[in-house]
Amino acid sequence: MGHQQRHHPRPGHAYSTRKVVWRCKRNGHIWKAPIGNRSNGRGCRQCRRMRTIAAESGP
Known part of the structure; x- marks a missing residue:
């Protein structure tokens, strides 16, 4: 992904609309x-989708 700047939410910025990269x-x-x-x-969209698919498919 090349050079990435790490961003950490700071107090007062918790509801920012600025998009950042998450892992x-x-x-x-x-x-x-x-x-x-x-x-x-x-959280992670891909993990949420995997949990939804697993729940829908049943035991």
């Missing part, structure tokens, strides 16, 4: 999303 701690997925989305508890 999933669980599986290493990379995506771009507003800081506000992450502050609201939204």
Whole structure:
């Protein structure tokens, strides 16, 4: 991905609409999303999709 600048939400910026690159701690997925989305508890889209598919397919 080349040179990347790491961004960390600072107090007062938790609901920022500025998009930054995030990396999933669980599986290493990379995506771009507003800081506000992450502050609201939204995480990795790919992991969320995998959990949804697994739940729909049943045991």
